[in-house]
Each structure stands twice: as C-alpha cells, then as structure tokens.
Amino acid sequence: MTHATATANLMHPPAPAEPGSGVYSNKLGMWIFLASDVMFFTALIGSYIILRFGAPGEWARPNAVLNVPLTAFNTFLLICSSVSMVKAYAAIVDGKKYFLRAVPGKMLRDGGLKFWMLVTIICGAAFVGVQVIEYIKLVTEGFTPTGYREGSLLAEHALGDPVKFGATVGGLYGSSFFTMTGFHGFHVTCGVVSMLYLYFTKVLPEKYSPQDYRGIEVIGLYWHFVDLVWIILFTIVYLV
C-alpha cells in the first residue's frame, strides 16, 4: 500500500471534540440516547425471556406460527442497509458527494454519498414494508396481540396440536411478540423518516463535507443500533 492510499483510508473525526467526553456533543448525545435504548430493549427482551421461562404451559414453536424464511429475508435487508449506511459514511469521509461516477478501468461505477444513502433508505423502507405484510398475514391467520382469535385458522391448528402452537399461552406470546417487533419496527420507521429528512435537506443540497459530516455519523450510529437490536430479536423471537 502506498503512503497516499494509507492516508486516504484513515478515518478522522468530523468535528472538534468537546473537552472531557473526547467526542463532539451531537455524537455524545446520540450515544447517551442509545444507552437508554439499550435499557429499553433489554427490558423488553428480558420480560420476554421471563414470561417464556415462567409460562404455565408449552410455548409455541417459532416456525409453527411465524414465517421464518420471510423474516430471514428481512434480516438480510437490514444487514444490507447497515452496510450501505457505512458505505455512505465512508463516501463522505472521502469527500464523494456525488450519486454515481464512472471510474476509469473499472466496470462498476463508484457510489457516492447520495447513492449509498438512497440504498439505505430503500432497504429500510422495504424492511418496514415486509414487516407490515407479515403482520397483516399473521392477523388474518388469527395471531393477534391477545392470542389466537377464536374461529381462526391458527386457533383450529392450536386445538389440534396444543403443544406445537402453545395453545395455553397464546395471549402471552401474542402480546410479547407484537410489543417487541412493533417497537423495533417503530424504530426503523423513525430512522427511515429521519434519513429521508436528511436526504432532502442536507445530502442532496451537498451540505456535508469531509470537514463536517456529523449528521451522517450520528444517524449511522442510530441505524446500526437498530440493526443490532434486530439481530438479537430475530434470534430470540424467530429461532429459539
């Protein structure tokens, strides 16, 4: 690696650090918010574990009620959006404000901040869309926050195989499932709305520069955190 590339690959902070905390205040604020969000989600996940551990009957098998392949695809979407977010971040560090630009000698065009932010927004919006479809399907089949709706398809299945469908604890399962995934979906929606706002007010007018890209770093932290929470939720709710 030549000296020039090594320098270009170096990351540097976008704004002078505040004394004491060692980071600029917007970022410290986001980290403190994320710490409170860690407590929020660990409380939700913790109560799910406690409810499931202490449930009076057998808990439903995850793939009996939920559509795991669809959610696995959704997980993939969110991971992709996390990577595109970090690519957007790397792009503005290098001063690439453009959408796409041809690179001599390379077949693929080089993506800039505008391109990677748009990819992130589209993947995030697609995640919410798939989750809405999943919810509609679950509720139509009879899985609601209060348990299996009487007379529905899932209620009949639960009567036929009470162990596999966790017939006795359907209400606990429904309420904890919709609370956890619902709050996560709400976080993703907030992220998409914030990114859309930044896209039109800051990214498209090219207000970010390699000297100051605080907004991109801070929304990026939030976005990766939402991805991180989903990784844990997906395992605990859909696979265990």
Add this chain to the structure above:
Amino acid sequence: MTDHVRPNYVLIWLYLFLLTVAEVALAFELPISRNMKLLLLLVLAIWKALLVAMYFMHLKFERWRLRAIFMVPIPLAIILVLAVITEKIW
C-alpha cells in the same frame, strides 16, 4: 474517534450474511439437543451483534469512556432477568 485504517465493510457484510444463514440452518435443520441449539444460537447472535457494534458503529476505534456508555446497561439488564427468574424458581 481516533485516526485508524478503514475496515473492509464488504467482508463484515459477508460474515453477517453467512452467520445468519448458519443460524437459520442450525435452528431448523440440525438434529442436536435443544439446549445446545439455544447456546449456539446465542453465541452466533452475540457474535453478529459485536461485529455490527465494533466495525459499523466504530466502537473498536473509540475511547473506553464512550464504549462504557454503551456497555453499562447490559449487566444491569442481565441482573434484572436473573433476579426475576430466580424468584420464579423459588
């Protein structure tokens, strides 16, 4: 954040993708005991979460005092869950 060489983000994406595939395969295809599955799934999930936190959120390159903000709530939550579960057992 201190100056550092940029990690290979596409490689991390590949890791995350492969670990997700491994998780789904482990949960539904492998004929091993339930407790073993639970343990392996938790390890894989924490591994993925750490990859995101360390490389995408750049925690690996941050100062300790910033990492501490993120880590402090986690043991508290574990204590809470363990305490309530123990109460249930008693």
